[in-house]
Amino acid sequence: MTAELIDGKAAAASLRHAVGEAALTLPRKPGLAVVLVGDDPASQVYVGSKEKAAGKANIVGSVRRMPGSSTQEEVLSVVRELAADDHVDGILVQLPLPEGLDADEILSAIPAEKDVDGLTAPSAGALVLGQEGLTxxxxxxxxxxxxxxxxxxxxxxxxxxxxxxxxxxxxxxxxxxxxxxxxxxxxxxxxxxxxxxxxxxxxxxxxxxxxxxxxxxxxxxxxxxxxxxxxxxxxxxxxxxxxxxxxxxxxxxxxxxxxxxxxxMTIACLLRNTVVASARRQGVPVPEALL
CATH class of the missing domain: 3.40.50.720 (NAD(P)-binding Rossmann-like Domain)
Known part of the structure; x- marks a missing residue:
């Protein structure tokens, strides 16, 4: 037999379209903030792709670019600032971080309801317990x-x-x-x-x-x-x-x-998580197409 190909490009395009339509139904546009520390070439490309994809999906995307010399406290301060911003529904810290920074501590500063990468301990715990969360x-x-x-x-x-x-x-x-x-x-x-x-x-x-x-x-x-x-x-x-x-x-x-x-599918699901997070934070039902 010859296996049938599972077309991730087509599936991602369909999900991104659904995300864009769902974003327009919310009281305000969802907001996604990416924190990029340093000048790793691969990370620069990934973040640029995410920013562009967010705009096409009717999500307000922003990137906080920080020098590779940033201290732990400086990065934590930016994450905490975004955590307190009501117009930011999702926070993503681009990994890997420069040497000397504690990624676990920085990720832990992201509130679970804004953890669109699903990498914090509360998000992992919700997945284990079968509770509502971002995966x-x-x-x-x-x-x-x-x-x-x-x-x-x-x-x-x-x-x-x-x-x-x-x-x-x-x-x-x-x-x-x-x-x-x-x-x-x-x-x-x-x-x-x-x-x-x-x-x-x-x-x-x-x-x-x-x-x-x-x-x-x-x-x-x-x-x-x-x-x-x-x-x-x-x-x-x-x-x-x-x-x-x-x-x-x-x-x-x-x-x-x-x-x-x-x-x-990875970026498509990131956009999906952002709109889901935004709907929950705005107190409206998550659009059915994203469930």
Whole structure:
């Protein structure tokens, strides 16, 4: 068989359109503030993309750019200022921060109701307890792609390869909440291939180029490849995922490509979280299209 591609670009475009329409229904425009410390080139590109995407989705986007020499207290002061601003519904601190800054303390200064990245302890706790909150964007995007293929995950066997707080752990909790039977695998898992072959839904987020190969995939499985790795092959640089795509496509039932799979969903879900946060803060129902 040849797997059907899960088109993350199309799914993201649809969600961003829904977000833009939903934003117009609120009493005031949602506000998203990004804090960018230092001049890391990749971070500059990511933040520029987020700012542009916010404007297209009828969200008031702003970026607080700070020099790499900023102190812990200076960054905390900016985050606390944004936390107190009634017109800011979402705060995102672009990671990684320059060396010497304590990211955990800075992220902890973001109020849970404005934590559109879903990375603070209260947001993680709400996810564990099944309470209302804002969930991390990449796992949320992954779940949306899975459910576009299979709406009912009850009893499905899901394997998440990777246990990071950014993707692996929250994604496992979301799958569990959807009534899947979930296994978390990682670098110390014995016979990783055998574990992966049990999965009806295989999600890979380890940051290792093409680590999961065709022989590790159950025929017909849904494969979600979260990895984005830059490698050099035949003298050219290219992007590949954590799954060896060409081989995996001959075994899986559905698979996300890299690029064009999970990646586009991350910013779309960030925008979705901002509008959801804004609706809750303004005391109006969250637009149904975003639930």
């Amino acid at each position: 991390p964007c990449t796992p949320q995007g992954s779940m949306r792609l899975i459910k576009a293929v299979e709406s009912d995950l009850s009893g499905k066997k899901a394997v998440v390869v990777g246990r990071s707080i950014l993707v692996g752990k929250p994604l496992a909790l979301m799958l569990l909440d959807a009534n899947a039977t979930v296994t978390i695998a990682h670098s110390r898992t014995k016979d990783l291939g055998a574990v992966c072959r049990e999965a009806d839904i295989l999600c890979v987020a380890v940051g290792r180029p093409e680590m999961v190969t065709a022989d590790m995939i159950k025929p017909g499985a849904i494969v979600i490849d979260v990895g984005i790795n830059r490698i050099e092959r035949d003298g050219t640089r290219k992007l590949v995922g954590d799954v060896e795509f060409d081989g995996a496509r001959e075994v899986a039932g559905h698979i996300t490509p890299v690029p064009g799979g999970v990646g586009p």
